[in-house]
Amino acid sequence: MAKLKTPTLPSNPLTSPKRPGKAYGPSTPLEHGAEAGITAVDWIDERTSLSGGLRWMMFRKVPKGTNWFYTLGSATMFAFLSQAVTGVFLAMYYDPSATRAYESIQHINNDVFLGEFVHGMHKWGSSVMVILIFLHMGRTFFFGAYKYPRELNWVIGVALLVMTMTMSFSGYLLPFDQRSYWATIVGVNINGTGPLVGPYLSEFLRAGPYFGATTLSRFYAIHMLLVPGAIAALMGFHLYLVAKLGTTAPPWVRAKSPDALREQKVSDL
Amino acid sequence: MNKREKEAYLREYGVLKSQGKPFFPYAIAKDSVMAIMVMVVIITMSIVLGAELGPKADPTSTTYTPRPEWYFFFLFELLRVIKPPALVPLATIGVPTICLILLFLLPFYDRGAERRPERRPIATAAGIFTICAIGYLTYLGAAAGPPTEIDIPVPANVRSQGSAAVANFKSGEQVVAQSGCAACHKFGENGNAGPGPSLTRVGARLPAQAIQRTLINPTAPMPSFATLSEQSPKQFEQMVGFLAALK
Ligand code: HEM
Numbered sequence: 477m478a479k480l481k482t483p484t485l486p487s488n489p490l491t492s493p494k495r496p497g498k499a500y501g502p503s504t505p506l507e508h509g510a511e512a513g514i515t516a517v518d519w520i521d522e523r524t525s526l527s528g529g530l531r532w533m534m535f536r537k538v539p540k541g542t543n544w545f546y547t548l549g550s551a552t553m554f555a556f557l558s559q560a561v562t563g564v565f566l567a568m569y570y571d572p573s574a575t576r577a578y579e580s581i582q583h584i585n586n587d588v589f590l591g592e593f594v595h596g597m598h599k600w601g602s603s604v605m606v607i608l609i610f611l612h613m614g615r616t617f618f619f620g621a622y623k624y625p626r627e628l629n630w631v632i633g634v635a636l637l638v639m640t641m642t643m644s645f646s647g648y649l650l651p652f653d654q655r656s657y658w659a660t661i662v663g664v665n666i667n668g669t670g671p672l673v674g675p676y677l678s679e680f681l682r683a684g685p686y687f688g689a690t691t692l693s694r695f696y697a698i699h700m701l702l703v704p705g706a707i708a709a710l711m712g713f714h715l716y717l718v719a720k721l722g723t724t725a726p727p728w729v730r731a732k733s734p735d736a737l738r739e740q741k742v743s744d745l
Numbered sequence: 746m747n748k749r750e751k752e753a754y755l756r757e758y759g760v761l762k763s764q765g766k767p768f769f770p771y772a773i774a775k776d777s778v779m780a781i782m783v784m785v786v787i788i789t790m791s792i793v794l795g796a797e798l799g800p801k802a803d804p805t806s807t808t809y810t811p812r813p814e815w816y817f818f819f820l821f822e823l824l825r826v827i828k829p830p831a832l833v834p835l836a837t838i839g840v841p842t843i844c845l846i847l848l849f850l851l852p853f854y855d856r857g858a859e860r861r862p863e864r865r866p867i868a869t870a871a872g873i874f875t876i877c878a879i880g881y882l883t884y885l886g887a888a889a890g891p892p893t894e895i896d897i898p899v900p901a902n903v904r905s906q907g908s909a910a911v912a913n914f915k916s917g918e919q920v921v922a923q924s925g926c927a928a929c930h931k932f933g934e935n936g937n938a939g940p941g942p943s944l945t946r947v948g949a950r951l952p953a954q955a956i957q958r959t960l961i962n963p964t965a966p967m968p969s970f971a972t973l974s975e976q977s978p979k980q981f982e983q984m985v986g987f988l989a990a991l992k
Binding site for chain 2: 730
């Protein structure tokens, strides 16, 4: 069968046009450095197309009137990141066994370089995160930010709140001192009084009918794998929706009427 | 919000947004300042307050106070406020569950178009009330303190049995005081009036056998003291004897 000839390739499809404004290419060392950076970024972008998403996230507009109350969400996220980083360092030394847990934390406090400092950051960071998440929730509540079209973001937010409280509850047992041990027993018992799922939930948390050696490793797995993973995933979705829908303007800020706008445009000319 | 209101909102929002500033660098700058403040606060708290450990967890020890982290105080206090035993499940899980469901579904039952707090009086009042209630319960929980002291006059019938009985009563009182029972029970002047019933007169209500059964196999949220009975039966006996003598 007759075959069509494949068209010839363009003479040199690979050289990109010169960047505007630079007729002779980079000349100073600084410009060479910049060129190298641009080339590397281009290489990645050619294969991932990430720059579009980044631009979409960073150069979206936030409405007029956005104030300091709008930083509470990202502050919560920052507290979470701090918890994640300090938590990783604690996990390097922590031993989730009923016989060794307490000693391993003592070891962190007494022997490890900056151990008590990082432990303290993790411990107090949890309080800071809880305060920030409540402030952020209060802000979105009083600003009516949960209304159309951001209902789903509110629902995700409540799920994040529940998981943050779960983190504090499960983390409280891990030092395995008297206070955390008995408070957790009472807490698990309280869960057990709940309707329907209550007894199953407390049995799941205890890993059996009694508080035992596996309880601690179960709490450890919940605290450092299960819930943080879920929080990170939901946080990503929360932020995606924030960028997609845009953040609200404060409820008392009003847009100028289109007529006033048109007049402003005309007078700006 | 009906279709027209939604449309109006989106239009208004579109205009406001187009008049706004780009997220980078304007909002990012504020966020970064805030992030630095958060970091400074956490670091300062860590340096000033440290990360002390209590004594090691010991299922048989009797010197504990069942105190959760402070931001759970309000849940624990809810137990105290709602006292009748029949309502305890309601307090422990019922009320929090209902509040949580209400919180989840908020955008679906509050569907008005109005967003200004002063023009949504019900929502704003409910929000302020919730904040005050949680704040008050947290304050109560913080003020309750960890009670480890019980001071009950020796009952006449114990005194009449001689000094050995009085000594037994006294050491039983000490075991109970150290066991943190007063965190949930009232003993005469001492202790908290909930979530557990007052034990000032348990002996009149329950025989020693029943008290023993309660301690080994209690109804939640009371913790079980079965390990104590296995590992230090003497202390356990003194505890039961003390409670049974409270008439
Ligand atoms: C891990 C916890 C959370 C993180 C990291 C987080 C993060 C954020 C961020 C960065 C924003 C952008 C605007 C702002 O900062 O105010 C935002 C918006 C929002 N958040 Fe959260 N949030 C969290 C929890 C919550 C909770 C508990 C709720 C409510 C129940 C919530 C509801 C909302 C709503 C409705 C918006 C949209 C606000 C608007 O457009 O003005 N979030 N969140």
